[in-house]
Amino acid sequence: MPVGPVPEAQIEQNLLPQLAMRVGDAINMDYIRHDLNVIGATGLFSTVKPAFTTVPEGVALNYTVQMNPVVKKIDIVGNESISTADLMKLVATTPGTTLNTAVVSHDVANINSAFANAGYMMSRVSDVRLDDEGTLHLAISEPCIENINLRGNTKTKNKVIMRELRMKKGDIFNKNAASRSIQRVYNTGYFEDVNVRLLPGQRNPKDVIVEIDVTEQKTGSVTIGAGYSDSDGLVGILGLAETNLRGTGDKANISWEFGGNTDTNKNYIFSYTHPYLNDAGDSIGFSIFDRESEYDDYNEKGDSVAEYDRRTNGFNITYGRVRSEYVSDYVTLETKRTKYTDYDSGYNYREWQNDPSLPSKYRNYLDNNFGRTNSMTWSHVFDNRDNVYDPTKGKRLSFTGTWAGHGMGGDFDYFKFIAENRLYYKVGRAHVIAVRLMGGIATGDMPYNDLFTLGGADNLRGYEDDEFRGNKMYEATVEYRYPIAKKIQGVVFTDLGNAWGGVENIPWYHENNKLHYSGGLGFRITTPIGPIRLDYAVGQDGGKFHFSFGGKF
Template sequence: MKKYLLTVILILTLTLSFSTSLLAQNVPIDEVTKITVEGNEYVSDFEILNAVQTEVGDQTDQQALRSDMQAIFDLGYFSDINIVFENYEGGLNVIFEVVENPVLKEINISGYEEIYTAKEVRQALDLQLETVLNVKKMNENLKAFQEKMQNDGYILARYRDVNISDQGVLTVKISPGYLDSIEIKGNTKTKNDVILREMPIEAGEIININKIQRGYQNLLRLEFFENINPELERVESEQNLAKLVINLEEGKTGRLNFGGGYSSTDGWLGFVDVSEKNLFGNGQNIGAKWQFGDTTTYSLNFYEPYLWDSKYSFGFSIYDRESERTNDADQDYIRESRGGSVTFGRPLPNDWRTSLRYRAQDTEEYWSDDGTEIYDNSLRSLTLGFSRDTSNSRFHPTSGSINNFEIEHAGDFIGGEMDFTKFNLDTRRYFPGFSDHAWALRMKLGLSEPRTPLDSEEYDLGGSDSLRGYERSDFDVDTRDNNNLLLFNVEYRIPFNESFTGVLFTDAGNVWEDRDSIALNDLRYGYGLGVRMNTPVGQLRLDYGWDDNQDGQLHFSIGNTF
């Protein structure tokens, strides 16, 4: 992405005028018997003479006196300085004649109102009324404020006028720089409004490079485009206008995948997956999946990020899942779950989003050999969620974070046979490692208040997505309910090329029935190494982990861990 620094700094400067008696004529050579100042009304003699190096008893020297004049001028209080000489007690009285700048009576600043408060600007200029204007200090502060505007992203901001009148009125006019228009090039499928709604800046607004960068990240997250190149082009210099040109190269958004393999979570499986991330160029996401094998799943999902062109998002999913399982007594049973969900979401300030989801699910379990029913239950719940994603990449983040917090309530007025409240926190942090390596950290906390047994809604631990080196059955105990969970994951990720990434990991976690039993000294540990492979199906994961007893476990799955 090209960044253009289209900034002109216009700062008031004054020119030092040396007297012709000093520069064009010979300075009388004699002993300096007195040094005085004339013309100053507000600036003290002491402050002026403190800048003078020539002393009483010295011989007059043209270069030294020139340096003294410059030093007085550098104090910033004067618009003109001259030197005259008078005979005094057998030598010379060196008189510095100064012309003070106006006394600052009023400060008028304009053009900042949309980006800063008046208090912020006045604090940045740091000029006091009823004092002689110090041009040196003003120039330094104007330059510092210019740098602040640049650092805050206002790359076109400049001073259009800086002027001090004889009456002591300082006028500072700021031209912040406005966006004339946004031009989109290269999109053949995606509609313009789908692109523009991802840009947090519109025509007519003050240009801020940080907003443009956020829009660039938003477009990347859509995964609609192979290349995105935003550029600023100057439109009109006098009015300080520029247009934003977004150059795009669209990629493939439809996908048809099929295949098979083995998952340590779901056993042997085959799948057919059809999806479209940019339905008819409207930015909608729709997908259908059929997975078969030890686990059979039919699912359909749809997501509209801007419902009726509003800030609200809408999504729904329906699924039918049947899986073959084995309990800790080596008895085979089948679990069937059918249900779906409807979700509404809305953005919040500072990149946060909130969502409200209604979920309905009916679950049945029965023995594999004779079909005798073991368990039959219905779930109806509402989930309030808050999320924030500031990671710099979806596939290999090296900075930023992802935070998700949810409160799910089932039963009561919502209906269903299950009655509980769950609090779920999932927070992730990413840090750069050596070279292009990265550290990835996650903490997951689940707390529940069951008023009926959780059964199918208990927390699972063990397997490829949580505590590697263990199977889920290692934490399923008939004598207790897994009502609470605490999990930590640390990965060091080493990209080999665009397709393969190596991983070293350490996991720690456990599940408890009672919240009071949660303790860090009761965690189970796993560690190991793995490899990630990017394919058209998605990211494939292969991990080998060891548990507390040094027993090894192979884990295979699809999709990133966290």
């Protein structure tokens, strides 16, 4: 049962052991079909035919084949997203060898996989052809974005959405760029939902029209209130906040308390941020504030030692510089002044100031901890979270340094540095493990209010707000987050950490380098006025409820 004609005897020798028909067998059409498939699967032949010849002993079976032509050159055309040199590395077919259709099919699959792995899910080999001169032509089809259509944005201007996109008209469609674009649009916080559809092109059906459909959500809030007391009289409260001002993406916030019998009730905070100064996405914002509030100081045991009114006023300006898709730098210049305004209960720091019998750190407590601070803060941030409001994967790594005084004026001179890493791991369909690690160190004469603080709803739950202070700090949090109902999420968490050092000017606070820890349960509820956090944590001194506004870390 010869196979031929073939240019090399080795080809026939490799095939014969794989054939089902053997000398002496009766003719079996199933065996013949098997042999035809085996010979054809080599990819070396353009035709394979069985031929029967009568001989004295019976019938002679010959498999007549026609060899494929020799490939003299390979030409890849139509590719833009991946270079020809990179595609050629995936091609096993080499010039000077007989065309092997099985190898060529494998080459095509490799090229298609390379496009898919790079995000070009619609790019592929559209045609394979060997011409009469022996050139193997591989034609690549890469659908482009014919247009991008926006729907549903009745308030938000088109340019606000378009500037977040990482794809544009004329680009070769890439699913990674499309996915990142949708993430960025959602992360603006202007939309409740963002969806994308791909439609066939109108001018060229092979191209695509990207349709982005958004559902806008409430981005503004108004707070109006009033209060009355015998000492202050009638006090009015007005708050206005808008994170998408007139659909431009600008953020503005004002909070104002007015009226009353004294100037201390004329409290306000005004902030404004313009998120896009240029095509790179640089931002600028400022804040002016003058606020007075009741404040409690706690010792290292969590006991309140003083209750008083503290006033803080000043302003800051922040410039944000985008370095790359996931990396940004922020520089903030700030001047602020803190003032001890009124005694309520506990230690009276003002009386200490006038008591010569007390040690100097008591008499100088107000001078050492209240006054003006002029500072410059730089932050370097890497953030590739999929959703900044409810992340399920990715991380946010930041390094922040503060330079206060030291030639910038003010009453205090210090350096402060903090590093923070937030990590998110998706477990199953909708469960998430979130981890936060923080550490900080500072040097210089830091006032009480600028020391690192731990305790309260934002970090070390189960303890009083800002219960632990110092110029050194570390903290770790692990949360297991799981859905309960629409817009309600459950949380199981544990916190641990400590802050210590640099408290020489705080006579009532005795530092310790003891590890503090807690664990508990909580809920995250999305409401029309913003996210609400409810936590109950048990620390070393018992349990404590925490209620706060704002998103989770």
